[in-house]
Amino acid sequence: MNWMKFDLASNESYLSELLKFVDFYEMSPKMLEDMVSVEPLIRNLRGTDCSFHDALVQRAKTTETSLISLGGNNSLTKVTKLDLQTKQWSSLPDLPVGxxxxxxxxxxxxxxxxxxxxxxxxxxxxxxxxxxxxxxxxxxxxxxxxxxxxxxxxxxxxxxxxxxxxxxxxxxxxxxxxxxxxxxxxxxxxxxxxxxxx
Structure with missing residues (x-):
C-alpha cells in the first residue's frame, strides 16, 4: 500500500488489478482485521471485483483461537490446549493410546x-x-x-x-x-x- 500511496494519482487505477495477486489468506487474522479491513483504499473498492473484503473480515473473525498439543516422546497420552487469547493452558481428555x-x-x-x-x-x-x-x-x-x-x-x-x-x-x-x-x-x-x- 505504501507504493500505491507514494504516487496515488498515477497508481490508484491499478489497485484493483494489483490486489488480485495478493494472497490475503496467508496474512494473520490480526493483520487482516486491524490493517487490511480498515484501509480506506481497499474499503472504497467494495462492490467492485474486490468483493474479497467481506471474506477477509469473516476469516479474521472465525479463525481458531487455540493450539492443541498431543502425544510425544515416551508415548505421552496427555493432551493440552492453549487459548491464544488468554495465553492459558487447559487439559483435554488423554489419548486412548499414546x-x-x-x-x-x-x-x-x-x-x-x-x-x-x-x-x-x-x-x-x-x-x-x-x-x-x-x-x-x-x-x-x-x-x-x-x-x-x-x-x-x-x-x-x-x-x-x-x-x-x-x-x-x-x-x-x-x-x-x-x-x-x-x-x-x-x-x-x-x-x-x-x-x-x-
Missing part, C-alpha cells in the same frame, strides 16, 4: 490423531482416533484405521479431506504410499504411490 511421531489435523471442529510409533518393540500403528471439540462432553472415539502403518509422515486437510503421505514403516524404511480419509464414509482410500519414498 504415540510418538503421529500426526494431527482438525476438520470442522473435529480433531483427528493419526497413526504413529507406539514405542513398544518398534511397533508402528495405523490407528486413528477423533474428538469432537464442540461436544459438551469431550471424548476420543476410534474411527477407521489407515491402510498403512506409518510414523513421521505428512498430513494435511484439503477441502475437508485428510491426506497422509510418506513416512516410515516398522522396518525404519521410508514409504512412498499415500492415502486419504473420506469423513462421511469413515473410509481410507489409497493413492497411487509417490515416485520417491519420503
Amino acid at each position: 504415540r510418538l511421531s503421529a500426526a494431527a489435523v482438525v476438520i470442522n471442529d473435529v480433531l483427528y490423531h493419526l497413526a504413529g510409533d507406539l514405542q513398544i518393540d518398534g511397533k508402528v500403528t495405523n490407528i486413528v482416533y477423533r474428538m469432537k471439540l464442540k461436544e459438551k462432553v469431550l471424548k476420543w472415539e476410534k474411527v477407521a484405521s489407515m491402510n498403512v502403518e506409518r510414523y513421521v509422515f505428512g498430513a494435511a486437510v484439503i477441502n475437508g479431506v485428510i491426506f497422509v503421505l510418506g513416512g516410515t514403516d516398522e522396518n525404519n524404511k521410508s514409504v512412498s504410499t499415500g492415502e486419504y480419509y473420506v469423513v462421511p464414509l469413515n473410509k481410507w482410500i489409497q493413492l497411487k504411490p509417490m515416485k520417491v519414498a519420503r
Whole structure:
C-alpha cells in the first residue's frame, strides 16, 4: 500500500488489478482485521471485483483461537490446549493410546490423531482416533484405521479431506504410499504411490 500511496494519482487505477495477486489468506487474522479491513483504499473498492473484503473480515473473525498439543516422546497420552487469547493452558481428555511421531489435523471442529510409533518393540500403528471439540462432553472415539502403518509422515486437510503421505514403516524404511480419509464414509482410500519414498 505504501507504493500505491507514494504516487496515488498515477497508481490508484491499478489497485484493483494489483490486489488480485495478493494472497490475503496467508496474512494473520490480526493483520487482516486491524490493517487490511480498515484501509480506506481497499474499503472504497467494495462492490467492485474486490468483493474479497467481506471474506477477509469473516476469516479474521472465525479463525481458531487455540493450539492443541498431543502425544510425544515416551508415548505421552496427555493432551493440552492453549487459548491464544488468554495465553492459558487447559487439559483435554488423554489419548486412548499414546504415540510418538503421529500426526494431527482438525476438520470442522473435529480433531483427528493419526497413526504413529507406539514405542513398544518398534511397533508402528495405523490407528486413528477423533474428538469432537464442540461436544459438551469431550471424548476420543476410534474411527477407521489407515491402510498403512506409518510414523513421521505428512498430513494435511484439503477441502475437508485428510491426506497422509510418506513416512516410515516398522522396518525404519521410508514409504512412498499415500492415502486419504473420506469423513462421511469413515473410509481410507489409497493413492497411487509417490515416485520417491519420503
